[in-house]
Amino acid sequence: MIRFAHVSKDYPKGAALKNVSLHVAKGEFVFLTGHSGAGKSTILKMMYGELRPSAGDVRVSGYSIGDLSAGDVPKLRRRLGVVFQDFRLLEDRTAEENVAFALEVTGARRDGIPARVMRVLTQVGLAAKAHAYPQELSGGEQQRVAIARALVLDPAILIADEPTGNLDERATRGVFQLIREINAAGTCVVMATHDLDLVKQTTYRTIELREGQIVYDSGAEAGAAAAEDDL
């Protein structure tokens, strides 16, 4: 699914990533941990084609990020779902409309949209609040809408950058449980977090970053072996 080979990212002020190599296999769940500024978001941004490596090779779902053409970016993004700490919902649209938006702007058939939207809203447990606007929803509910929007295009990979960073403990538990269910249903998940309690609850593979380098990877071998065939 995902392969980083000796990847660096340089900024004028210094390197954000140094010689990072990793494989993520189909259907895997991977935590990216590390302090703020360690390089978690930089890795995720490369995965969805927002950043290009300064050196090394990044491959995601068959695309080489280093030489992604302008036309490839949308194609890659349609195979991924991305969620953030700040939800990134459109305030002037209801939950339902926010989810439908992803389908509308990617040219989905109009007559199929309502059913697909209801299906994912049900999956994230928000069918009853389909007509609520973001400001009428709790943080946890807003993140569920964002996850529904990420899922509605049936992505092979869900990329989550600190999805629980803005949530209280109860909402965190609920959203994390939802992400686990999504992974259990077959979607590969890469989740950046600095919430070590979450990480400790599970036996998922954990990659720890420090100052742009991988200092620990609990599943490097397994991941590498599995990743070889499904790139």
Add this chain to the structure above:
Amino acid sequence: MRLLLREAFAAFRRAPLLSALSITTIGFSLYAVGLFALVAVNMKEALRLVEQRVEVVAYLLHGTPPESIALASQDIAAFPEVERVTFVSEDEALKRARAELVEFRDAYRDLAVNPLPASLEISLKDGYRDADHTAAVAARLKGYGFIDDVRYGREWIEKLDRLRNIAGLVGLMIGLAFAAVAVVIIGVTIRLTVLQRAREIQVMRLVGATHGFIRGPFLLEGAIKGLLGGLVAIALSYGTYTLLRGQIQLATSDIVFLRSSQVALGVCFGVAIGFLGSLMSVERHLRNV
């Protein structure tokens, strides 16, 4: 497609003042072009009316034998440019002068000898009445030994021709200046819309909307503004035409309005201004989102 249209029209609601301003500027840009086009078109029409009456007059030497004149008349009538040749004798010339120039009637009556020469009045066929053909015919006429002098309204025709070109050019230049202003205003509008929609554009990109899809509404919005500007310009031009129609006459006929193909061209030009104005700024501003 429906989404595209909805987005394009929503932009008018988001920035009604700037939208109205861009439409007005495009409107005035094309109105300037339209006004000068009206002038040019009517000068051309006037020129056509004048040219219809263009005659080449060949004055004959006193005492030219009638046989030579008759022969030459036949000859000249066979020129490809010539429609008709009329012989005006010395007596006829005097009679006409007395009739037309009332002020000098007394002077002509007391003359002992007729000072007016006989002449051949040569009218040209349609399509040969421009300056070049007229001059060519005149040059050929001068070849006859008994033709003393050849007169035709060349200067007059050329002056009118030049004036028409100047009117067209001035109109085009003023129009282009307004068009440039329109492009700048459209750019500002788009910047505003892009900023207002930044969140939406970010989400579109995130979920995989294509670049063409994202910028589509902006281009459509520009083209619609251009279209509306073009319609405003036509309304203004036609209004001006209606006002002037009662005041100005071209010889005996009314002034004319632009042909429908010219009007259509103007509207297309408006759409092009709007579209290009959007195209030029949308890339730059989308990059900053």
